[in-house]
Amino acid sequence: MQHIYGGPMGRLIEEFSRLPGIGGKSAQRLAFHIIHLPAEKAEGLADAILQAKRNVRYCSVCCNLTDQDACQICSSSKRDASTIMVVEDPRDLAAYERTGEFHGVYHVLHGAISPMHGVGPNDLTIAQLLKRLQAEEAKEIIVATNPNVEGEATALYIGKILKPMGLKVTRIAHGVPVGGDLEFVDQVTLSRALEGRREL
Amino acid sequence: MQHIYGGPMGRLIEEFSRLPGIGGKSAQRLAFHIIHLPAEKAEGLADAILQAKRNVRYCSVCCNLTDQDACQICSSSKRDASTIMVVEDPRDLAAYERTGEFHGVYHVLHGAISPMHGVGPNDLTIAQLLKRLQAEEAKEIIVATNPNVEGEATALYIGKILKPMGLKVTRIAHGVPVGGDLEFVDQVTLSRALEGRREL
Numbered sequence: 001m002q003h004i005y006g007g008p009m010g011r012l013i014e015e016f017s018r019l020p021g022i023g024g025k026s027a028q029r030l031a032f033h034i035i036h037l038p039a040e041k042a043e044g045l046a047d048a049i050l051q052a053k054r055n056v057r058y059c060s061v062c063c064n065l066t067d068q069d070a071c072q073i074c075s076s077s078k079r080d081a082s083t084i085m086v087v088e089d090p091r092d093l094a095a096y097e098r099t100g101e102f103h104g105v106y107h108v109l110h111g112a113i114s115p116m117h118g119v120g121p122n123d124l125t126i127a128q129l130l131k132r133l134q135a136e137e138a139k140e141i142i143v144a145t146n147p148n149v150e151g152e153a154t155a156l157y158i159g160k161i162l163k164p165m166g167l168k169v170t171r172i173a174h175g176v177p178v179g180g181d182l183e184f185v186d187q188v189t190l191s192r193a194l195e196g197r198r199e200l
Numbered sequence: 201m202q203h204i205y206g207g208p209m210g211r212l213i214e215e216f217s218r219l220p221g222i223g224g225k226s227a228q229r230l231a232f233h234i235i236h237l238p239a240e241k242a243e244g245l246a247d248a249i250l251q252a253k254r255n256v257r258y259c260s261v262c263c264n265l266t267d268q269d270a271c272q273i274c275s276s277s278k279r280d281a282s283t284i285m286v287v288e289d290p291r292d293l294a295a296y297e298r299t300g301e302f303h304g305v306y307h308v309l310h311g312a313i314s315p316m317h318g319v320g321p322n323d324l325t326i327a328q329l330l331k332r333l334q335a336e337e338a339k340e341i342i343v344a345t346n347p348n349v350e351g352e353a354t355a356l357y358i359g360k361i362l363k364p365m366g367l368k369v370t371r372i373a374h375g376v377p378v379g380g381d382l383e384f385v386d387q388v389t390l391s392r393a394l395e396g397r398r399e400l
Contacts, residue, residue, distance in 0.1 A: 004297045005290075007267035012252040015245045020233050021226060025384075028291065033220050034249055035256050035265060042253035045215045046246040049234055052212040053242035056235050065235060067207035090205075091228065097204045184225075 009035070061132065063108040063125040065090045073097075073105055080104045082139040086129065086158060088112050088146055091183045096144065099187045101194055104142070107132070112150035113157055119150075121157060129158075133167065140168045142197055147176045159200035170197040209235070261332065263308040263325040265290045273297075273305055280304045282339040286329065286358060288312050288346055291383045296344065299387045301394055304342070307332070312350035313357055319350075321357060329358075333367065340368045342397055347376045359400035370397040 005013060009031060017027035034042050058064070059071035066072065073079055083104030087093050093106050109124040133141075143158050145151035155171050162169045173196030176185050185193075205213060209231060217227035234242050258264070259271035266272065273279055283304030287293050293306050309324040333341075343358050345351035355371050362369045373396030376385050385393075 004294045005265070006272060008248070008252040008255045009265055009267065012248045015248040019230055019245075021229065026221060028294075029221065030219055031252065032291065034252055037253070039253060042249055045219075046249040048208070048212040048215040049242055049246040049249075052208040052231065052234055053237070053239060055208045065205070065209055067209065072206055091232065094204045094228070 005031075058108075062106045063110060063128060064093055064106060078103070082137060083142065084129075084132075084138055084140070085142040085144050087144050087182075088151065088154070089183070092144065092146070095183055095185065095190060096194075099190045099194070101191050104140075109145070109154065112145055112154040114150040114153075124154070126158065126161075130161070133162070133165065138167060140170060142170050142172065142194075143200060144172045144182070144193075146180075146182045147174060148179055148181075151182075155200065163200070169200045171200045172197050205231075258308075262306045263310060263328060264293055264306060278303070282337060283342065284329075284332075284338055284340070285342045285344050287344050287382075288351065288354070289383070292344065292346070295383055295385065295390060296394075299390045299394070301391050304340075309345070309354065312345055312354040314350040314353075324354070326358065326361075330361070333362070333365065338367060340370060342370050342372065342394075343400060344372045344382070344393075346380075346382045347374060348379055348381075351382075355400065363400070369400045371400045372397050 012031045012034060013027045016022055016030045017024055022030070034045070055067045056065050057067070057069070059066045059069060059074055061070045061074040064071050064073065068075070080103050084107050085096065085102060085104055086107045086109060087096070088109050088111060090108055093108060096102050107125065107129050109126065111119050111124050113119060113121055113124070141158070141162055143155040145154045159169045159171075172193040174193070176182060176189060176193045212231045212234060213227045216222055216230045217224055222230070234245070255267045256265050257267070257269070259266045259269060259274055261270045261274040264271050264273065268275070280303050284307050285296065285302060285304055286307045286309060287296070288309050288311060290308055293308060296302050307325065307329050309326065311319050311324050313319060313321055313324070341358070341362055343355040345354045359369045359371075372393040374393070376382065376389060376393045
């Protein structure tokens with residue numbers, strides 16, 4: 001499609017169509033939208049991309065995405081650092097933050113154990129979690145990995161290595177729909193799952 | 201949603217969610233995609249936005265979007281400058297270019313007459329078209345506005361002012377589905393409509 005436009009317009013359409021979930025028609029529509037934006041709005045979008053790419057890194061404590069180290073949650077005095085919720089992904093963390101019912105801190109694994117996809121425990125941030133648990137006094141580890149095969153396997157693995165350390169390890173209740181993706185669960189279900197958590 | 205992320209990440213999600221057809225979840229997904237891109241890919245996208253915004257302007261002949269003046273089509277020696285197709289939008293031009301069956305040049309109106317939306321003939325590039333027709337020798341004007349109320353009204357208006365000038369004014373055939381949007385019509389239908397054009 002972009003060859004019809006050519007030049008900067010074609011290049012912009014091509015760049016947009018490389019983004020996930022954006023096809024040729026959507027990319028064309030976005031490019032036309034950009035062309036008709038005031039210059040400062042288009043520059044704002046370009047700058048937001050650059051700033052995010054340059055300044056967003058992993059928190060050295062919880063491995064969540066952040067632009068400050070430690071992240072806002074880890075460095076907050078209002079959060080209970082002795083309750084750590086383990087999630088697969090920053091989006092899952094965001095989903096729990098939206099419920100407003102969890103006042104502990106997080107640990108982001110950046111994935112789940114999946115032999116099918118060649119992801120083992122060493123590809124996740126489990127080593128960082130263990131190091132963290134040696135330094136900090138934790139009362140409870142809540143495992144909130146996704147309620148699917150990989151998430152359950154990861155939960156079992158984490159339970160197996162943390163329980164011998166004398167830690168209380170819990171799993172969010174199966175109020176969350178089995179086979180689903182935590183990111184898309186509604187807030188009430190997420191809250192129920194948090195309330196109904198059980199010892200692993 | 202963006203307040204959970206905060207900082208550059210929140211800003212990027214916000215910027216993305218302002219784009220047409222991109223909701224909160226898609227914006228979040230795009231932002232995560234950007235964060236995980238290699239730096240040069242993210243910079244490439246930002247640069248494409250800036251370059252398109254800075255360098256894309258209207259062709260002084262046909263009013264299409266271009267980064268060179270006159271545009272590629274107007275300045276091509278392979279195009280028949282005596283046959284001018286009048287379209288509402290650069291996307292309609294692109295749709296006809298994809299058929300590969302039109303070898304004339306274009307005139308982009310940037311809209312259609314629509315009293316409902318307060319768009320009159322003076323809001324379109326009809327004055328530029330008249331000026332162009334005084335300077336150039338045109339054999340035929342093909343009106344390819346959309347086959348809906350606004351497009352038909354615009355076609356009638358153009359016919360009414362050009363025919364007294366002794367010009368041959370044609371309208372693409374109603375092979376194109378009435379009530380639809382030209383941009384989304386398949387290429388065969390667009391070709392049939394071009395073949396079956398009739399005097400206005």
